[in-house]
Amino acid sequence: MTNDSKKSVPLSQDAVQMIRGLIIGELVTVAIIGGLWLWLRPRLQVDNGAFASSGQGAATTSALAASNFKTVTNVPIGSFNYGGSTAWAPIRQLVDSQIQITRPELQLRYVNPTTTSPGSGSGIRMLLDGKLDFAESSRPLTDEEKDIARQRGFILEERQVGIDGVAVVVNPALKVPGLTVDQLQQIYLGQITNWKQVGGPDLAIAPLSQHPENADVVLISGKQVLDEQALGSNVQYVYSTTEALRRVNQTPGGLYYASARGVVHQCMVKALPLGLTSTQLTPPYQEPFIPLNECPQKRNQLNTEAIKNGSYPMTSKLFVVIKQNKGKEQQVGEAYLRLLATEQGQKAIEQAGLVAERSHEPIARGQVNLK
Structure with missing residues (x-):
């Protein structure tokens, strides 16, 4: 070469x-x-610790150190179904929308029941039946619900993320100073049937309620779920709060109770002050009361300070209900819980007009916290 x-x-x-x-x-x-x-x-990554028996603290341990939605780890990818309490509507509208923007890999789809009215009870039943991946509730789990879960091979766990007030509304024309918690319970038990028995006019009381098995709030202290037979025969049942507000507006003696966040600002009804005694009545709205003839230009606003400091006598806790089955349902339920437990999540809950769990002061002496 x-x-x-x-x-x-x-x-x-x-x-x-x-x-x-x-x-x-x-x-x-x-x-x-x-x-x-x-x-x-x-x-x-799948956090094995998240699938451990978390008792009362493990599920949110990492969230306590997380300041915003971006810092939460082990958020699953995919589309998941959830449902339950109507009291959670403002959280779904404001907080969940923020989660979707920040964590687009987690797609949440709210599912309504097909045969019953939406609420805590119907959402928990759908979770038990495998129709939801996790549920939202404004009442604790019942022993019966826990037993059904165990019979089906898993455990239901409830974790609190916030607090809501429970308001009582009446027809706008009704003149009554307010009610004690005991009087309200007696009305729904059929023991008080006329407004004159509680300082009002000589007018029959027409109490309305969601069906107890679906209701977001269980009114009678010491009962987790009431049979309809336990209530007074004059109690009328409604499908939803929207229906109840319309009927109270059209019924001079009408009465209904529901999430304070959902009814205090309404123009069709008037919210009543409540108390443990007739001399200690606290309104669920910020004073001074705005007359309903000025609504909707002006609306009454929720008295969040009274709910937060415990001076308002009736509140309900907001729970995420998680299926402890070491599957995707548990993973997404605990991820959702961790997102709500962040500083960003708790602030967003307050922006939605509810009271964040961390900001709630110890319950005032004698306060009724509905079960």
Whole structure:
């Protein structure tokens, strides 16, 4: 072989540019794959500790150290169904929408029951039947619900994230100073049937209620779920709060109780002050009361301070109900709980007009916290 044949042949300018382009393309591909892996890795991880028996604290341990939705780990990817309490509506509208923007990999779909009215009870039943991945409730689990879960091979766990007031509303024309908690309970038990018995006019009381098995609030202290037979024969049952408000507006002696956040600002009804005694009545609205003839230009606002400091006598706790089955249902339920327990989540709950669990002061002496 001659020396001339051993000499390298110079590359053309086009060849050099082609090789340079290939090298740059490979580097960009490696960078993209590496970035995608770094983004997916924390989302694909399954925290074994999250599936442990969490008792009262493990599910939100990491959330207590997390300041916002972005810092929460082990958020599953996919679409998940949830449902339950109508008192959670403002959280679903404001808080959940923020979660969806920040964590688009977690898609949440609210599912209404098909045969009964929406509420805590119907949501928990749908969770038990496998129709939901987790549920929202404004009352604690009943012993019966816990037993059904155990019979089906898993455990239901309730974790509190906030507090709501319970308001009583009447027809706008009714003149009555307010009610004590005991008087309200006697009305629904059929023991008080006329407004004159509680300082009002000589007018029959027409109490309305959701069906107890679906209701978001159980009124009678010491009962977790009431049979309809336990209530007075004059109690009329409604499908929803919307229906109840319309009927109270059209019924001079009408009465209904529901989430304070959902009814205090309404123009069709008037919320009543409540108390443990008739001399200690606290309104669920901020004073001074705005006359309903000024609504909707002006609306009464929720008395969140009274709910927060415990001076308002009737509140209900807001729970995330999680299926402890070491499956995707448990993973998404605990992830949702951790998101709500962050500083951002708790602030958003307050922005929605409810009281965040961490900001609630100890219950005032004698206060009734509905079960």
